[in-house]
Amino acid sequence: MREDRARRFVPRLLLPVLVSPVLLLALAGPAWAQTGWGAGGGSRDAVDTLLPWPLLAVLGVVALVSSALVAGTAALGFLAPPSRSSMLLVQSAAAVAVVALVIRCVGGGISAFAALPQAAGAAVIAVLFARGARSASAVGGVLLTAALAYDATIGHTDWHVGLAAVHMVAAVTWLGAAVLVATPACGARFTVVRRVTLVFAVSAVMAVSAAALEAVAKGMRFDAVTATSLTGLLVLIQALGMLVAVSTGLCRPGAVGGRVVAYSAGLVFTAGSVLMLVTPPPAPAEPGRPLLRTVALADQDAPVVVVPQRPGRNLVHVGMAGALVGGVRAEERPGAPGGWAVVDLPAGTDVLTVEAGGEQVSLRLDLGPDPAPPALVAGLTGPDGPECLSAVVGRLLRGAADLPAACPADALSEADAATLRATVRFLGDRDVPALYLVTDGSRRSAAAAAVVREAAAGNGLPVANRLDRADAALVVAGWEVGGRKLTDEALSLSSVARTYTAPWLATNAVLGRQTGAVTTLDFDPLDVSAQRYLADLRAAGLTPLASPAGFRAWTAPGDAGPAVAGPRIFASVQISMMPTGAGEMDNRTTDPWLPGGSLTPVTPPLPR
Incomplete structure (x- = not known):
């Protein structure tokens, strides 16, 4: 009769391990869209796996919780003789872990180098524990716990490595203590509880403290953002489950209490395992900073x-x-x-x-x-x-x-004024019949138009009030007007002498649409400093925002960058270029200033 009860009790203990991942991941469907596929498990867009990412996630959580159950129970087996329920539980959990690890390995969610040792370790520990080899199984449990702790540190740096390891060790130990409290031999329940009480309480405190520190380090706060996120839901489940398990295990360690402890412990550890896979809510902003x-x-x-x-x-x-x-x-x-x-x-x-x-x-x-x-x-x-x-x-x-204090369009910089003068001088030397100006209402555009008219007068180049096909066009408007004008086929194709733009218009949204326009720059987008700026933008996911204004703001005050002989005219071409001295950039292909194309110099340095 007792054996039948034990056999019925074990599936009930394993139920949280098998069902909780499925329920948590299914209920969290909308939240995955907010948090993304997290740090521990890969990507929704992964193409090198045979199984879909939700199934791999469930298998990963099941394998982790089952392995932790085997490791924690075996490691603390010296505190109490194993009962039939605990032996059946460890054996069943080991079988579940082996199956989940093998399927996950075959499906591409984990390498064989990581899966097979963990599966073999769980199986060996279960056999030793069932045979009553308490010392040997305890050593195996400690080793498996250490392996799980090492896995938990992957992706962490600095002091977060130690914190993640402490969290995993404490959680595995607490789960093992919960199993011992929930599955003692008949008549030995109070004796086991008395022996395990200290470990049960201390490991719970350590696990909660480590989890709280990790949560704070990841940016969690007691606010609406956390409360409405998947991370906040999982933390709440952990806190309530831990409270129920500890209070029930210490205050009412009866038959019903054992089941409550088992269900609560399984749910807590499962929630923590899913939490490892979830990207935390966005970090708090810095006060008053973009x-x-x-x-x-x-x-x-x-x-x-x-x-x-x-x-x-x-x-x-x-x-x-x-x-x-x-x-x-x-x-x-x-x-x-x-x-x-x-x-x-x-x-x-x-x-x-x-x-x-x-x-x-x-x-x-x-x-x-x-x-x-x-x-x-x-x-x-x-x-x-x-x-x-x-x-x-x-x-x-x-x-x-x-x-x-202000925006770039509020004033014309000396560098841009010099570049515009060089452009006008270049057009005057080419005997262009006249120059047509495109302006807008900004102070920079008005100042640029004045500089261009003055330079044109000094170079004998008339400034026309209307565009003629034989004339050149020079756009000194901002992004909005300049972008709209340059995408107007009538302007981009009506000038034999071509359309030229002010330096601040050298952006992908303006020049990267095959407008035929060219621009004059006093820096080379293929230089090392410009490439570092583009690399920083790429790391922030903001490559389309590359602009001369952003590059100048990114350049530290007093850092003039590489010396240039003079501004040059650049054309947009639909190819990627390798920089001169590519070895300085670790032999990597440069980031294009214009995605899908490149700004390439078409003139030597122009006289200043």
């Missing part, structure tokens, strides 16, 4: 930039057009990539929602107490806002903590 984040929306990773992240009007860039940002639709803008929205953020706002494709992500904000400089806000919310945002991103990637 926000850069990447979120998973509509089956793609989309960058989100909030500038200046201060009380009042803010410009938000999303890597996809049409998304809703704080209820405002991020629209496409001429000459700028992605979607753009001007959002009013009252003081004290701590969450910004981004919605696309029926999915919603919440981003943490910390606006700080001080408003942004008025000139900066006016520039960000005006027609030249995208260029201003790209310049702020450049400063942010450089590590600058302060905000600029």
Whole structure:
């Protein structure tokens, strides 16, 4: 009769191990869209696996929980003689672990080098434990616990390595203690509880403390973002399950209490295992500093930039057009990539929602107490806002903590003025009949037009009021007007002498559309410094925002970059180029300034 009860009890103990991963992952369907496929398990877009990622996730959690159950129970077997229930439980868990590891290995979710030793170890430990070899099985349990702790540290750095290892060891130990409390031999329940109480309580405290420190390190806070995320749900399950298991195991270790401890412990460890696979909620923002984040929306990773992240009007860039940002639709803008929205953020706002494709992500904000400089806000919310945002991103990637006082379109820099004079001189030397100017209402455009007219007069080059086919066109407008004009076939194809642009228009959204226009730059996009800027943008997922304004803001003050003999005219070509001295970049192909193409010099350095 007792043996029959034990055999019926074991499947009940294994039920949380087998069912919980499926339920947690199924219920978390909407949350996966917010968090992405996490740090421990791969990617939704993985193409080198035979099985779908949800099944691999379930198998991984089942294998981890089953192995931990075997390791923890065997490692603490010296505290109490194994009961028939505990032996059957360890044997069943080992069988489940072996099957899950083998299927996961065959399906491509884990290498044979990692799966087979763990499967073999679980099987050997189960045999030793069932035969009453308590010392040998305890050693095996300790070794398997160490292996699981090592696996838990993968992907961590610095002090997080030790914290992850302590968390796993404490959790495995607590799970083993819970099994001993739940499955003692008949008549020995109070004796076992008395022996295991200290281990049960200390391991629970260590596991909870390590989990709390890991959660804080990952950016979790007691706020709405965490509470509505999959991570917050799993942490709540862990906390409640741990409380129920510990209080029941220590206060009421009866037959019913044993089942409660077993179910709670299995659910707690399963929730913790799933938590390892989940990307945590977005980290807290730095107070009053522009926000850069990447979120998973509509089956793609989309960058989100909030500038200046201060009380009042803010410009938000999303890597996809049409998304809703704080209820405002991020629209496409001429000459700028992605979607753009001007959002009013009252003081004290701590969450910004981004919605696309029926999915919603919440981003943490910390606006700080001080408003942004008025000139900066006016520039960000005006027609030249995208260029201003790209310049702020450049400063942010450089590590600058302060905000600029104004936007690039507020004034014409000396470098750009010199480049425009060189362009006009080049056109005058080619005997171009006349020059047609394209301007807008910005102060920089007005100053640039004045410089061009002065240089044209000095070089005997008339400035025409209307475009003639034989004339050259020079665009000194901003991204919005310049991008709209350059995509107008009438302008790009009507000039025999070609269309030239101001340096600040050397962006993919303006020049990367085969407009036929060329630009004059006083730096080479293939140089090492420009490539480092592009690498920083790529790491942030913001390569489309590459711009001369961003590059100059990224360059530290006083760093003039490589010396140049003079500005050169660059044309957009649809090929990738290798830089001169590629060895300085570890022999890697350069990042293109224009994705899918390259800016290539077509003239020698022009006289200054």
